[in-house]
Amino acid sequence: DVKVTQSSRYLVKRTGEKVFLECVQDMDHENMFWYRQDPGLGLRLIYFSYDVKMKEKGDIPEGYSVSREKKERFSLILESASTNQTSMYLCASSLVRHVGEQYFGPGTRLTVT
Amino acid sequence: TQLLEQSPQFLSIQEGENLTVYCNSSSVFSSLQxxxxxxxEGPVLLVTVVTGGEVKKLKRLTFQFGDARKxxxxxxxxxxxxxxxxxLCAPRGGSEKLVFGKGTKLTVNP
Known part of the structure; x- marks a missing residue:
């Protein structure tokens, strides 16, 4: 089975802190994605990557950056956390030719106080 | 901009009842998940439909893709x-990205 793991299920950080969210997949997928999910707004794409060291902005990249140094690992960075970044963060991966068939991690619920 | 609507937003039913939820858009899709x-937990993929009019069954779940693929x-x-x-429905319009609907929250009461 495809497995996508995220470094934390729950995280509490203070305003202004730098936050790292890590995601690892074990199926040699080319594509990796970061979403945030908020009530009433659904899943929104923050960034995605289709290859090592490659990244593309999604719909809401402001306040975030990403890093993909290895194929299996995709990191989301909040440079200076703010309270409006309190959310559920979901990582996903897929094969490049099956971008619609994404495998998700369990999510990280981040609270910024 | 693609408009994507799922309905109903919430649905609460009793065990044993039948239900249908919908996903509608103004755009034509190459596929829909x-x-x-x-x-x-994170979302789990149930099915992909590709061809207009396609019907797929997964045990008690039946998925249909509209003839016009919208x-x-x-x-x-x-x-x-x-x-x-x-x-959640998630159509793909030909880019590397999926667009997710806001979803239908289903509660089945015993």
Missing amino acids: WYRQEPG DSSLHITAAQPGDTGLY
Whole structure:
């Protein structure tokens, strides 16, 4: 089975802190994605990557950056956390030719106080 | 900009009832995915439909892709409490990205 793991299920950080969210997949997928999910707004794409060291902005990249140094690992960075970044963060991966068939991690619920 | 609407937004039914949820858009899709998300977990892919008019069955779940590839429906027969969750449609319009609907939150009461 495809497995996508995220470094934390729950995280509490203070305003202004730098936050790292890590995601690892074990199926040699080319594509990796970061979403945030908020009530009433659904899943929104923050960034995605289709290859090592490659990244593309999604719909809401402001306040975030990403890093993909290895194929299996995709990191989301909040440079200076703010309270409006309190959310559920979901990582996903897929094969490049099956971008619609994404495998998700369990999510990280981040609270910024 | 693609407009994507899922309906109903919330649905609460008794075990054994049938239900249908809908996913509609103004755009034509190359494919459409349905996902189910249980509380506290990430979405899990249920099915992909590609051809207009296509019908796929997954046990008690029946998925249909509209003839014009602009809409889709999910029908559940004899719903069970284990079907409880958020059902998300995610069409693909030809880019590397999916657009997720806001979902239908289904509760099946025993």
